[in-house]
Amino acid sequence: MIKYNSKIFIAGHKGLVGSAILRKLKEKGYKNLIIADRKKLDLTNQAKVIKFLKSKKPDFMFIAAAKVGGILHNLRHKADFITENLQIQTNLIHGAYLCGIKELIFLGSSCVYPKDCKQPIKENYLLSGKLEDTNDAYAIAKIAGVKMCQSYNDQYNTKYKCLMPTNTYGPNDNYDKINSHFFPALINKVHQLKSSKNKTIILWGNGTPKREVIHVDDIADACVYFMKKKTKDFLINIGTGKDYTIKFYLELIAKVILGKKNLKIKYDKSKPNGVPRKVMDVSLAKKYGWKYKINLKTSIKITYQSFLKELNK
Helix, strand or coil: CCCCCCCCCECCCCHHHHHHHHHHHHCCCCCCCCCEEEEEECCCHHHHHHHHHHHHCCCCCCCCCCCCEEEEEHHCCCCHHHHHHHHHHHHHHHHHHHHCCCCCEECCHHHHCCCCCCCCCCHCEEEEEEEHHHHHHHCCCCCCHHHHHHHHHHHHHHHHEEEECEEECCCCCCCCCCCHHHHHHHHHHHHHCCCCCCCCCEEEEECCCCCCEEEEEHHHHHHHHHHCCCCCCEEEEEECCCCCCHHHHHHCCCCHCCCCCCEEEEEEECCCCCCEEECCCCCCHHHCCCCCCHHHHHHHHHHHHHHHHHHHH
């Protein structure tokens, strides 16, 4: 049973999701929070991870640490993505078992599901088909993390949960035009139109792929909720259950930031589209009593304000 004075370790506390979990835990009144940046703890070094966990003795762990990037970065650096993520996950999950940590939440990704699986995507579609080529290395690493949690639960009676978030954005995101995910990249591109004479925006692909997005504060809320919630299921999708085209998101972001949505869009079809559609079935999370709270337009406003703050830094 996790209490307000329980020791909670947030691995990856400086990242998008990890920083949101840290904020949410503080907001909810949890005081005994354990963090360590890369200078203090190299998560790819198993001996150092185990030594750290043995000394800190956390009661619960969030695994939000991962090497992440956009579609092009995933495609060009597959070896880095699969190797680093496998090392981080293995060290933390196996380390948790060795150090007697019975409960943790491993953050996965919706990309673990097959490219052409039925929509909306249910948890049991995992490993039912071929992955999307552009990020299969990252997805395979995340699938390994899921199966590790399941295997340790089966063999050692641990209570490791895996939450699979959809496309996530918000404060502390990566807005790089090349290496970021599509949503923060769109925010950056639209923002740059404010000071540019050229009012044409270049959109990767053809704009038709459909995606589901969620604000990171909703993901953090789900993490804290399921930290305390007893569940029979160890794998749970976290999302809104709603999806729209990339073009729709671009026009909505432009409306929020620029006050208009009629943009001149130039499609760069030399860039990959990724999967044609990806929307999660979130009925299991709802069954356990959790649902997202922040609507899309409000979340874009919040995210843009945080983007401006980060830009000023």
